[in-house]
Amino acid sequence: MPHPFRFGIQTSNARSREAWEEKARKIEDLGFSTLFMPDHFTEQLSPIPALMCAAAATTTLRVAGLVLDNDFRHPLVLARETATMDVLSGGRVELGIGAGWMKTDYDQSGIPYDEPGVRVTRLQEAVRIIKGLWGDEPVTFSGKHYTIANARGAPKPLQQPHPPILIGGGGKRVLRFAAREADIVGVNFNLSEGAVNPKTMMTGTAEATKEKIAWIREAAGARFDELELNVTIFATVVAEDTSKIAERMAAGFGTTPDELPRSPHALIGSAGAIVDELERRRAEYGFSYVVFSGDVFEQVAPIVARLAGK
Numbered sequence: 391m392p393h394p395f396r397f398g399i400q401t402s403n404a405r406s407r408e409a410w411e412e413k414a415r416k417i418e419d420l421g422f423s424t425l426f427m428p429d430h431f432t433e434q435l436s437p438i439p440a441l442m443c444a445a446a447a448t449t450t451l452r453v454a455g456l457v458l459d460n461d462f463r464h465p466l467v468l469a470r471e472t473a474t475m476d477v478l479s480g481g482r483v484e485l486g487i488g489a490g491w492m493k494t495d496y497d498q499s500g501i502p503y504d505e506p507g508v509r510v511t512r513l514q515e516a517v518r519i520i521k522g523l524w525g526d527e528p529v530t531f532s533g534k535h536y537t538i539a540n541a542r543g544a545p546k547p548l549q550q551p552h553p554p555i556l557i558g559g560g561g562k563r564v565l566r567f568a569a570r571e572a573d574i575v576g577v578n579f580n581l582s583e584g585a586v587n588p589k590t591m592m593t594g595t596a597e598a599t600k601e602k603i604a605w606i607r608e609a610a611g612a613r614f615d616e617l618e619l620n621v622t623i624f625a626t627v628v629a630e631d632t633s634k635i636a637e638r639m640a641a642g643f644g645t646t647p648d649e650l651p652r653s654p655h656a657l658i659g660s661a662g663a664i665v666d667e668l669e670r671r672r673a674e675y676g677f678s679y680v681v682f683s684g685d686v687f688e689q690v691a692p693i694v695a696r697l698a699g700k
Contacts, residue, residue: 393618393678395668395697397690398424400456400622400683402434410440411447413685418451420691421698424484426456426681431495438471445479454484456622456681457558457576461490461501461509465516466541469523473547481548485520486556486576489513489564493584506582510564511535517555517571524552556620560593565602566609569617574679576620577602579655591644599654603675620679621671625656626686628693632658661692668697 399417404410417425425444427437441453453475458468468487476483489509490496496503504512515533522529523543531538547553557568558576568575579586580593592598607614625643627635635658636647643653651658654671658664671677682690 391615392672392676394699395672396423396618396679397694397698398422398426398454398456398679398681399685399687400426400428400681401685402427402437402440404435407443410435410443414444414447414451417687418448420687421694422451422687423679423698424452424454424681426454426486429455429458429462430492431498438475441483442475442478445475445482450482452482452484453479454556455486457486457488457556459490459495460487460513460516461496462499465519465536466523466538466543468516469520469543470545472520472553473524473543473545476547476549476553477545481553483547483549484554484556484574486558486574487513487517488558488576491581491584503584506561507563510561510567513557513564514567514571517557517567521552521555521571554618558620560602562602562605565605569606569609569614572617574618574620575606576622577606577654577675577677578622588644591642594653594655595644596649596652596654599675617676618679619676620681621654621675621677622681622683623655623657624683625658626682626684626690627658628661628664628689629658630660661696664690664693665696668693 399422404413414425429437437455445453472485493503512535515536519531519538524547528540528542529538530540554573556574556576557572558578559565560578560580579590583590610617636650640647640650643656645653650656
């Protein structure tokens with residue numbers, strides 16, 4: 391039985407508190423499940439306070455990072471901040487977390503940009519610590535990257551056993567880890583290059599995505615059907631005639647104009663065609679939690695109205 395569709399918007403900016411709150415309420419009113427924010431040292435609002443502000447301005451909208459960079463926050467701090475947000479939002483937080491990827495963030499901040507394998511190991515330790523701190527027993531942990539001594543997480547999150555954990559990535563090791571430990575698996579491009587370039591884009595094709603789903607399925611084993619599979623749409627165009635649009639955009643996605651409408655990270659077509667395509671992708675890949683990147687919420691609202699919860 392497939393998971394029902396949920397939809398999110400990934401957005402990161404507003405000119406004022408009032409504008410940010412208005413945006414959050416609009417996203418909620420249009421039937422989206424979740425407001426997501428990226429986590430970069432670019433011109434964007436800082437995710438933790440902005441997500442709490444969005445939650446405070448709404449009543450049903452869930453909030454999450456997509457995804458928070460594990461290297462930017464110690465897991466004890468992130469566990470506490472996320473649990474606090476969960477309590478103050480009435481249980482509407484999801485923890486989206488990843489190993490970090492964008493090299494310019496590390497260059498600007500001076501945070502060491504370790505090899506992908508090191509960053510993934512650090513993420514694995516952090517998730518174990520965070521889960522422990524959300525539980526009832528004190529946590530003592532000694533790993534390669536973190537040491538925790540008899541720490542009692544406080545406050546405890548409202549959602550039990552814990553807020554849903556979304557682990558995002560595009561490499562084999564991180565996706566297999568997500569399959570074992572996450573509630574939601576975010577399937578992305580493989581960003582080991584540290585930047586978006588033609589090689590990166592080739593890792594988001596239909597064939598590459600099928601391989602990622604196979605990794606997840608194998609690692610998840612019996613819990614695969616419990617996982618919610620999440621995908622971000624980075625290019626969305628709702629239009630009747632998309633031939634010229636596809637010609638312009640295809641190369642950037644490492645595909646052809648004919649194949650672009652089926653690229654897992656793009657949606658191009660009429661509203662009806664996109665509805666059909668999302669249903670096809672859920673059947674083929676398992677993607678039921680669909681996130682639109684950018685302020686396209688009004689453009690895709692008719693699609694959300696037709697599919698959300700079904």
